Amino acid sequence: MDALDLARWQFGVTTVYHFLFVPLTIGLGVYVAGLQTAWLRTGKEHYLRLTKFFGKLFLINFAMGVVTGIVQEFQFGMNWSEYSTFVGDVFGAPLALEALLAFFLESTFLGLWIFGWDRLPKRVHLACLWAAVIGSNLSAYFILAANAWMKHPVGYEVVDGRARMTDLWAVLTNSTALAQVPHVVAGSFVVAGGFVIAVAGYRILRERGLRVLPGRRSAQAVQNATVPMRRVPDMWRTSLRAALVMTAIAGAVVAGTGDLSGRLLHEQQPMKLAAAEGLRHDTAGAPFSIVPGVEVPGLLSLLSAHDPGATVQGVDDIQARYAKAFGPADYVPNLPVVFWSFRVMIVFGMTTVGMSVLGLWLTRRRRRGGTAKPVPGWFARLCVLALPSPIVAIISGWLLSEIGRQPWTVQGELMTAASVSPGVSLGEVAITLAVFTVLYGVLALAEGVLLVRHVKAGPELPPVENAPSGTVPTRPDEARLTPTLMY
Numbered sequence: 001m002d003a004l005d006l007a008r009w010q011f012g013v014t015t016v017y018h019f020l021f022v023p024l025t026i027g028l029g030v031y032v033a034g035l036q037t038a039w040l041r042t043g044k045e046h047y048l049r050l051t052k053f054f055g056k057l058f059l060i061n062f063a064m065g066v067v068t069g070i071v072q073e074f075q076f077g078m079n080w081s082e083y084s085t086f087v088g089d090v091f092g093a094p095l096a097l098e099a100l101l102a103f104f105l106e107s108t109f110l111g112l113w114i115f116g117w118d119r120l121p122k123r124v125h126l127a128c129l130w131a132a133v134i135g136s137n138l139s140a141y142f143i144l145a146a147n148a149w150m151k152h153p154v155g156y157e158v159v160d161g162r163a164r165m166t167d168l169w170a171v172l173t174n175s176t177a178l179a180q181v182p183h184v185v186a187g188s189f190v191v192a193g194g195f196v197i198a199v200a201g202y203r204i205l206r207e208r209g210l211r212v213l214p215g216r217r218s219a220q221a222v223q224n225a226t227v228p229m230r231r232v233p234d235m236w237r238t239s240l241r242a243a244l245v246m247t248a249i250a251g252a253v254v255a256g257t258g259d260l261s262g263r264l265l266h267e268q269q270p271m272k273l274a275a276a277e278g279l280r281h282d283t284a285g286a287p288f289s290i291v292p293g294v295e296v297p298g299l300l301s302l303l304s305a306h307d308p309g310a311t312v313q314g315v316d317d318i319q320a321r322y323a324k325a326f327g328p329a330d331y332v333p334n335l336p337v338v339f340w341s342f343r344v345m346i347v348f349g350m351t352t353v354g355m356s357v358l359g360l361w362l363t364r365r366r367r368r369g370g371t372a373k374p375v376p377g378w379f380a381r382l383c384v385l386a387l388p389s390p391i392v393a394i395i396s397g398w399l400l401s402e403i404g405r406q407p408w409t410v411q412g413e414l415m416t417a418a419s420v421s422p423g424v425s426l427g428e429v430a431i432t433l434a435v436f437t438v439l440y441g442v443l444a445l446a447e448g449v450l451l452v453r454h455v456k457a458g459p460e461l462p463p464v465e466n467a468p469s470g471t472v473p474t475r476p477d478e479a480r481l482t483p484t485l486m487y
Helices: 003-019 022-042 045-078 081-115 122-151 168-172 175-207 219-226 235-268 270-277 299-305 315-326 335-362 377-385 388-403 426-457
Strands: 156-159 162-165 288-291 294-296 408-410
Touching: 003 022, 003 045, 003 388, 003 426, 022 045, 022 122, 022 175, 022 235, 045 081, 045 175, 045 235, 045 426, 081 122, 081 162, 081 168, 081 408, 122 168, 122 175, 122 408, 175 235, 175 335, 175 377, 175 388, 175 426, 235 270, 235 299, 235 335, 270 315, 270 335, 270 388, 288 299, 335 377, 335 388
Parallel strands: none
Antiparallel strands: 156 162, 288 294
């Protein structure tokens, strides 16, 4: 193992960790803004309670995402100076737009939203949140446009060993970016939807005194379930239904944009497509491999070129062509990782979307008189247990995307081995890798404790009807937070 290997591990660890917070921030921000919009339009109290409850979860996640994202910039100078030198003139514009326009829009209006409760008019306060949400999505667009340029470089020329931008519009409207942005953003909504579904499922179980894992209820759980509380009708069911709708719609967008991305891979990154399917040689009417030994004839050609008889390039033949075009080298990515990350992404993504469709079916009916049927306990448990599914799916997608591009950092222009800082030693990278890993582990623990504590506490609830004057009976596990303390 050399410095290059450790530098790749370090960037992979920090990037994957940071990306745990990015999709949740993007999707949860829109979800919270939707709840506040519903409160402003309907005046129903439970929408306000849900806005503040999920708003705090959103803020915890946003803060952690900002902290972990700063490290990414340091690594470009520490371990990847040759890469920074090559792409700096191209990346300067989209990353500057991300920082000066998108991030400042996001952070400024998010600050106004945090401190604007009871200080700003309701509509202005809501507009601040929507502006912050727009900023986070713009931020994602500019970063993903830069990332897409690495896979399909356009609008540039190489001068004195450096890429110089010649057309900013071409970079921002790169065909790869136009497919990747909606795919990743929709995936973020799936992650956020899965998170809200899990939280709602947990709160439904908790209010019934049920455990996440089936078992005999404890005496304390039975007591909690029987303490009289004046609840807002259907609060958690409403939250659950909204998240199920968001996840199902976003899942359909992910599938559609994934199909477009597959066609672009066929044209722009044939090695990644071949590696994802384990296809060794150029094949007309290429089959789609579900698992090794189980294939669907002609399906890969149909998906990648919309022609069941089209020829799809294979790993070995592409290797020979690349060696002839770029010189002798190993141009094959890690085949097992690329192959299985593609399947893990599909399986766990379909699990989440399928669960959302099932949930919409189970919660569709109402009793006579308009009252809603309760969410089945087994489905509430499933909601909680399925929380890791969308996270595993989106991380697997990034592994497929980035490892599948190897050995290139910039497709066809700059190889990873030529991107690392020349003066960095193995020991220096090992020390920083250890420090970042420990630091991120501590941050992960802090994040988990804060989120779990807030979810267990639940939202502020109204007092019991007909309670003695001056008393507000609460459950032992219910922490009451005033609007001031919430933000």
